[in-house]
Amino acid sequence: MTEAVLRSESLGLLLWRRFLKHRLAIASAVLLILLAVASAAAPLIEAAMGTPSWETDLMNRLAPPSLAHPLGTDELGRDYFIRMLYGGRVSLFVALVAAVTAMLIGTLIGLLAGYYGGVLDALLMRLADSVIALPLLPLLIVLAAIDPTELGLPDALVRSEEFSIYRVAAIIGLVGWPRVARLVRGATLSMREREFVRAAEALGAGAGRIMAVHILPNVLSPVIVATTLSVGGIILFESVLSFLGLGVQPPVASWGNMLTGAQELIWDAPMLVVWPGLLIFVTVIAFNFLGDGLNDALDPRAIER
Amino acid sequence: MTRFLTQRLFESVLLLAVMSFVVYGLIGLMPGDPIDILVMSNPELTDEDARRLKALLRLDEPIHARYLAWAGQALTGDFGYSRVHGQPVLTVLGPHLVRTLWLMGIAFVLAVAIAIPVGIIAALRPYSLTDYAVNFFTFAGISIPPFWLALLLIMLFSVQLEWLPAGGVPFRADAGWLDHARHLVLPVLTLTVLSVAGFTRYMRSDMMEALRQDYIRTAWAKGLPQHRVVLNHALRNALIPLVTVIALDFGTLFSGALITETMFAYPGMGKLIYDAIMGNDYNLALVGLLFATLLILVGNLLADLAYGWLDPRISYR
Numbered sequence: 267m268t269e270a271v272l273r274s275e276s277l278g279l280l281l282w283r284r285f286l287k288h289r290l291a292i293a294s295a296v297l298l299i300l301l302a303v304a305s306a307a308a309p310l311i312e313a314a315m316g317t318p319s320w321e322t323d324l325m326n327r328l329a330p331p332s333l334a335h336p337l338g339t340d341e342l343g344r345d346y347f348i349r350m351l352y353g354g355r356v357s358l359f360v361a362l363v364a365a366v367t368a369m370l371i372g373t374l375i376g377l378l379a380g381y382y383g384g385v386l387d388a389l390l391m392r393l394a395d396s397v398i399a400l401p402l403l404p405l406l407i408v409l410a411a412i413d414p415t416e417l418g419l420p421d422a423l424v425r426s427e428e429f430s431i432y433r434v435a436a437i438i439g440l441v442g443w444p445r446v447a448r449l450v451r452g453a454t455l456s457m458r459e460r461e462f463v464r465a466a467e468a469l470g471a472g473a474g475r476i477m478a479v480h481i482l483p484n485v486l487s488p489v490i491v492a493t494t495l496s497v498g499g500i501i502l503f504e505s506v507l508s509f510l511g512l513g514v515q516p517p518v519a520s521w522g523n524m525l526t527g528a529q530e531l532i533w534d535a536p537m538l539v540v541w542p543g544l545l546i547f548v549t550v551i552a553f554n555f556l557g558d559g560l561n562d563a564l565d566p567r568a569i570e571r
Numbered sequence: 572m573t574r575f576l577t578q579r580l581f582e583s584v585l586l587l588a589v590m591s592f593v594v595y596g597l598i599g600l601m602p603g604d605p606i607d608i609l610v611m612s613n614p615e616l617t618d619e620d621a622r623r624l625k626a627l628l629r630l631d632e633p634i635h636a637r638y639l640a641w642a643g644q645a646l647t648g649d650f651g652y653s654r655v656h657g658q659p660v661l662t663v664l665g666p667h668l669v670r671t672l673w674l675m676g677i678a679f680v681l682a683v684a685i686a687i688p689v690g691i692i693a694a695l696r697p698y699s700l701t702d703y704a705v706n707f708f709t710f711a712g713i714s715i716p717p718f719w720l721a722l723l724l725i726m727l728f729s730v731q732l733e734w735l736p737a738g739g740v741p742f743r744a745d746a747g748w749l750d751h752a753r754h755l756v757l758p759v760l761t762l763t764v765l766s767v768a769g770f771t772r773y774m775r776s777d778m779m780e781a782l783r784q785d786y787i788r789t790a791w792a793k794g795l796p797q798h799r800v801v802l803n804h805a806l807r808n809a810l811i812p813l814v815t816v817i818a819l820d821f822g823t824l825f826s827g828a829l830i831t832e833t834m835f836a837y838p839g840m841g842k843l844i845y846d847a848i849m850g851n852d853y854n855l856a857l858v859g860l861l862f863a864t865l866l867i868l869v870g871n872l873l874a875d876l877a878y879g880w881l882d883p884r885i886s887y888r
Contacts, residue, residue, distance in 0.1 A: 396586050398819055399867060399871060400864060401822045401825040402822060402823070403826030403830070404826070404829060404859075408848060408860070412601050413600055502714075502716055505716050505718075506716065506717065510833070511849075525722070528722055532722065532730055536726055536730075539719075543723070554710050554713065558710075
């Protein structure tokens with residue numbers, strides 16, 4: 267008994283131990299790291315295999331798996347495996363940018379609502395509730411269908427190949443903030459009344475400084491959990507939009523737009539329908555397990571198992 | 572009660588009004604207005620004709636003026652015409668709305684009917700093998716790409732087994748209910764799988780929370796049988812938070828319906844809105860989106876009322 271009392275540990279170590287107990291979360295983290303590394307190394311793997319991802323080969327359409335093409339080729343004769351890796355780069359990049367955008371907007375709105383309270387809080391939270399309750403997908407489709415040049419964006423930028431990547435990331439980020447905002451607001455409300463915040467106020471610290479220096483570090487763990495949990499949903503939204511032809515535009519590959527023509531492939535090459543979807547599924551479920559594990563590790567109320 | 576209802580109704584109307592303005596503005600930013608499309612498809616139109624037509628349709632006015640004119644007409648019940656269908660928007664919407672209500676309604680009822688018992692079973696034995704299995708399947712359900720699930724179901728049931736049609740609705744007008752039902756199986760299955768996972772997770776956690784309460788210990792202590800404790804005491808209280816989260820999920824349900832309808836060529840509201848946006852039928856897209864939002868707001872309002880019915884302690888004063 268005394269031994270247990272004497273053995274004190276740092277908070278970080280304690281959290282790390284709790285996280286390690288969540289085996290699924292660990293497995294998910296390892297899997298996601300592997301996926302990210304493989305995607306990042308796509309150009310190297312491409313060079314090593316000698317099958318450029320953009321090179322079409324119409325004599326070799328929908329080829330079955332072989333040594334040269336481990337997963338076969340697509341309807342234009344391009345190597346499917348390499349395209350999936352490049353698709354992973356795009357899908358993971360979009361997820362990261364959109365999640366961070368949503369996190370920044372959500373944290374700012376949550377801090378403002380929780381700290382100032384009153385009318386501002388009521389307005390912002392009604393706005394958040396509305397965005398959560400709305401039929402998001404049709405709205406995202408409307409957002410994705412608008413002509414960016416009408417917003418005053420330069421033509422050259424809009425016509426560049428990568429533009430659709432940033433556009434879909436921005437659109438999803440813009441509507442993804444409410445859950446983070448609600449969590450941050452809740453945490454801010456309870457922090458606002460704590461003694462150290464009162465003390466800072468008494469010392470004459472401004473609202474901005476109190477929010478940034480005193481409250482923000484204390485609400486980071488719900489922010490991290492909510493952001494991790496949001497990545498899965500973001501990948502799904504990106505894949506749906508790209509699948510519908512409104513997200514990442516070909517010839518840039520994403521896991522979603524690789525399935526755009528899949529309804530015709532069902533008969534000729536069913537495995538080409540299976541692979542990208544399976545990768546999306548595995549990635550999303552891994553992010554969800556990871557978020558769940560982080561939640562258990564960081565939530566002081568979680569039951570010890 | 573009346574005051575609560577009035578406030579919620581006011582908020583809903585305000586939200587609809589804001590939505591209509593935002594969507595109207597966004598649609599104005601889409602490439603090509605109806606006359607541009609007309610000019611492209613008909614080389615005999617002169618610039619003068621185009622100008623005259625634009626003036627006729629008020630397309631030469633600034634966007635806020637156009638919005639006010641549109642809103643004024645909409646308030647009198649005149650939502651205008653669909654460009655592609657050549658019919659009043661409401662005439663086009665009607666049958667699509669009914670089909671979506673069928674699809675969403677059946678899937679919703681099935682999802683709730685599965686989620687409640689499964690959630691209870693998982694909550695009764697937390698961290699058991701059953702619970703882990705349920706947990707795994709719910710994670711799978713919220714992680715599966717909806718369009719991929721639809722593709723897999725089509726591959727299995729329509730291509731491999733040839734049991735069910737891959738999409739659409741009965742072609743013949745006099746098709747029997749069995750034919751209608753056969754066409755509904757795969758879309759309903761898809762939407763149910765998409766919804767049931769989230770509902771089960773909520774049910775499990777709400778039930779676990781309810782089972783931790785003191786009145787449950789009291790109920791056990793006075794010797795009530797398990798089914799009384801679980802169903803009469805815990806379930807009733809677990810349903811209260813469940814209603815709120817499920818109501819917040821109506822928007823997600825509609826998004827799921829949009830993908831499901833598109834995948835199975837099921838002519839409902841979701842596919843109608845998607846096709847309208849892709850086909851530059853902006854008026855139809857706008858009104859369709861507003862009706863979808865209205866549908867969700869009505870669902871939320873009904874959930875609020877159910878909340879009060881489930882929990883008599885809440886008074887809506």
